[in-house]
Amino acid sequence: MSLRVEVRRAVPGFTLDAAFEAPAGVTVLFGPSGSGKTTLVNAIAGLVQPDAGRIAVGDRVLFDSRAGVDVPVHRRGLGTVFQDARLFPHLTVRQNLCYGRWFARVRQPLGPVVEMLGIGHLLDRRPAALSGGERQRVAIGRALLSAPRLILADEPLAALDDARKREILPYFERLRDEAGVPILYVSHNAAEVARLATTVVALEGGRVVAHGPAAEVLGDSEVAPLGVRAIGAVLTARVARHHADGLTELDAGGVPLLLPRVDRAIGTALRIRIAAHEVILSRGVPVGLSALNHIPGSIAALRDGEGPGVIVTLDTPAGRVLARITRRSAEAMGLAPGQPCVAVVKSVAIAREDAGG
Amino acid sequence: MSLRVEVRRAVPGFTLDAAFEAPAGVTVLFGPSGSGKTTLVNAIAGLVQPDAGRIAVGDRVLFDSRAGVDVPVHRRGLGTVFQDARLFPHLTVRQNLCYGRWFARVRQPLGPVVEMLGIGHLLDRRPAALSGGERQRVAIGRALLSAPRLILADEPLAALDDARKREILPYFERLRDEAGVPILYVSHNAAEVARLATTVVALEGGRVVAHGPAAEVLGDSEVAPLGVRAIGAVLTARVARHHADGLTELDAGGVPLLLPRVDRAIGTALRIRIAAHEVILSRGVPVGLSALNHIPGSIAALRDGEGPGVIVTLDTPAGRVLARITRRSAEAMGLAPGQPCVAVVKSVAIAREDAGG
Amino acid sequence: AEVTVFAAASLKTALDKVVPGYEAASGNEVSVVLAGSSALARQIIQGAPGDVFVSANPGWMDEVEAAGRLAPGSRRDLLGNRLVLVAGVEGPAVEIATAEDMPAPAAEGRIGMALVDAVPAGIYGRAALESLGLWQDYAPRVAQADNVRAALALVAMGAVPSGIVYATDAAAEPRVYVRGRFAPDLHPAIRYPAAVLEGSETGAGFLDWLEGTETSAIFDEAGFEVID
Amino acid sequence: MGWLGPEATDALLLSVKVSLWATVVSLPFGVLVAHALARWSFPGRQVLNGMVHLPLILPPVVTGYLLLIGFGPQGPLGPVGGFFAFRWTGAALAAGIMAFPLMVRAIRLSIEAVDPGLEDTARTLGAARPWVFLTVTLPMILPGVLTGAVLAFAKAMGEFGATITFVSNIPGETQTLPTAIYTFLQVPGGETEALKLVLLSVGVAMGALALSEWLGTRVARRVAGR
């Protein structure tokens, strides 16, 4: 099931004019504040009417200005999580959670969601007695329990602390991988984008400035929509072994990669992200270093980055790897296209947060 | 001017019982969702009355349950920025900004604040026509313009994108360094904490679980209040040179450190943070590596971390440096206390975001 | 000079005709204040600035007198009235002296009357029915309005088949038919007392004019009994 | 209630009955009309708004007359006139109509205070508009509805002009407290009796008011979750 969006809407001082296709998986929508992300999400939800355009989820046309289709909001079968939690103040947390379930095609059990979100002790409270983060967690649970065909999440984790973010992200991943529910996810956070995104859509001033599979958009050193720090490669790897010392070995095109235990069955395909700024390049295979992962390859391109940096693209058996190093280092090392080179990555630098299944 | 807080307040299901002293500079209050940060901020602002305690800014007692002092909210002279922007919906952005100024002792000019926050084009709009991030920026400006004696910021940047965060953080720094206004800053974000914090107060379940100068609390491998990824060392360094290739050289206790250009005068003292998970250890001085920064030292301690990791504390001329590596690497390298060892840090890994003045 | 006349509201039509003549003759300006007798009486007792009071009810005039608000010796009974039975359907008018005389429309459905314990027309009507020995019978069927005009309106609009009102009201309402006249001895005499209010300089002149022959004709035409 | 005398007791009980019915029956309409005025846009919205307010603007007697004409044998509503004419039901109708603008205004204001974002959210969660209304809007406006209901009840307890004009004063059927009070005020020396009834009526309405304040605070606290 895929989402196809083509929307035009003008308000004084701002025009949204965006078209993109979001295949199954998570499509992350990002862009600076005021670029129209929320407006776009609202248009898909049916809460604002586009001046013109077409919105379809799979075969189901939700809106089509030419055909005169405009499916009512409650029939769209979308789960939304807004920037502000928008909990129903008169209902307890439990009742808030069950709200969408009443109307849902499928009644999921409350338990797993409640546990995953760590809100079991809050069930009988009312929203006013929750902290900001608690509120947002309940809102996420409420949307999940409505068994939606598409989830629209407008910065759902913005108000959460890192520990909670790490707890909740896997659930979005599971949704993506298991339930096949497409997710349109607005986020400012590079780690979230890299971890979740199947497809990336970058908005700026109401227009799509970059759009494509996450690996491409994020791995393209020319498109740095999240800022320099977000550049990185997304690789596909399989779980090869679980070691006794708590490390998991992945096989990325024949290159072994070690990272802290990943609870996935052997053989599972994973996507991992290696941020360009965390890669150290070495002319030979380094010795006596604490970093465990060495990915040999050859330099495909050298491109000047922002400031004093250079972005080096390495072709390796595991796929394209990007490294951001200083121009000074590049010169000192005499790097040039075609040269062999080893990407050194600390095992723990391929952080769990940046590795998603 | 320092803030002294000693507050007890119980509501059903939650008791806040916290005491700390915040010297001049930025005191970052952090802790998981629901730990009582907002409640504490509200108590200082005078918006909730503690059951008992004492709150003083410098010589000025704002609240003292024993002495019966309870300065009215509007006399406390505090600037607040709340999680939700709380702009006045009936006023334009300009009027919102000027609101606190009407009552302020000092009338700051609007211009610099407006420019810094990038809200010049919004001045005549009303809050309802702003995006979430735009709203938060206006709220920050409004608080700044009220010329407060103390700024209370409850996750002021949570709703902002990275680019905006990077733009606004320096203003908080400037406030801290130039205006001498103490800031109590609630944040979940490790980078923000490291960059801004002079003092760190960690709350959990309404209690202070860690408290002290930022360098100590963040550099203590036993206190990992922000989660494993937040462990790191905070070092003090001076700006030594600005190189022509865009790098700035710092002098940290004799050790040269290179990082992308820092716009500070030569001789300025800076605090930089080296996250433990970004440090690679090497037995000798490495050659042929793109990482420019090598900090030699000797191992002070090896401590088992979470999961398959080990945290290595290194005594170096620059100060204590922490490294988080895998147990496998530690064993393979035969690391033991007393041994010499080099911390390898990519120049760009000491990111601007993590370096503060 | 000005003359302020406090008068029971039911006198409006007649007074409207009387006033221009008086104004022309005397050069005084007249202001007629119309309301229920009870309201007017209370206001006069509380010091309302007036010159003449014409009440539809001797009881309220007594109250005003007891409060010392009347010019001594100025009180007199100005007018009298008759009670009639009206109905929405046409038919001959009979004199009612006994219960058997009651016309057919009164035998069924509700009977519109003014409040039988409070408003003069209602009080007189109830007295008449009691004298006829019909009260027990009729009481449950009585629809009491807050004034006699409203009672008449009930009949005029067909909401009730019959009603007991003053002859003066019946005369001016084309949609109702007088079907019976109650014998005057069935109830206490219907009297409209009038008096000059204490301290008034112009009141006496107007009151005298009210008793003049010109006005008598007007009152007579309106259906009142002019009392000499 | 021996000290009251049987007529006054009847009047009291009748007043309470009439006012309760007037309030309860008109409440759903009040909520509906308030919702329509606050959130829908349709042709004739202004006309509806004006009509709702008419009883407030007109002297009560005129409203009573209009009802009398409307439900009279020749009136457009003549066919159902029998149900109301000279019966307590008519008194309830008159009281309900007189109180309607108060009820609608109170409810409307509280509907306008509900964040439309919450209603939007409920819709995205699958609730059709009527469901949104029942499960989100209505519970959130309960304090306003309560206010509207109590205002209407209090007004109904005091309604006199329209009631007596429409259904007259028939002891035990349409003689409410206000008509009884009026009756006493019409006769010299009746003030003491009238005062007794006034106190009675004030007592009942104040009781309702206090109850509503108490309930309102509780409901508001529940709704706001405080």
Added chain:
Amino acid sequence: MGWLGPEATDALLLSVKVSLWATVVSLPFGVLVAHALARWSFPGRQVLNGMVHLPLILPPVVTGYLLLIGFGPQGPLGPVGGFFAFRWTGAALAAGIMAFPLMVRAIRLSIEAVDPGLEDTARTLGAARPWVFLTVTLPMILPGVLTGAVLAFAKAMGEFGATITFVSNIPGETQTLPTAIYTFLQVPGGETEALKLVLLSVGVAMGALALSEWLGTRVARRVAGR
């Protein structure tokens, strides 16, 4: 206004004057009382609330009677009685008192809808409570205040019972449209004249209502920044 006749014209102008004064003068008190009831807690709050609602509960005639006695020569308010007794000012007083509960309720509901968080924020920015009220609360409740004012005006235009009982029905001084209507209804054949006045009164009040709806939408849009 020739077709109206001088008396009716007088009554119309007087009604508008009386209603405007009643509304304008009572508005500050209405806002104050509404704010007190919505946001302060003090002993006697319930009593104040009850007193404000009394005119709604009491039959208007009783209210008028109480005013008559209260401002009478022997009444507790006798000293200022001269200012009100049987003058248009008294009519305005009666109308204002009768309309007061409506005004207070409308304003109170809108105050209760204001997020206290905004008021808190204003306080942290240095505004003392009165300033907070003037600069934050009041602008935000303007639609409610407007509603309250127009309700009060409409009610004042229709007020009859209390007015005629308190200040009588003196042409040119206290004869308002409703009392004039009453007068016409007292005489046979007066219905046509009465109807004319009714239409007039309805026209004025509806005009005010429409104006307020229009203004209210504008103010609300401004306040919500939409």
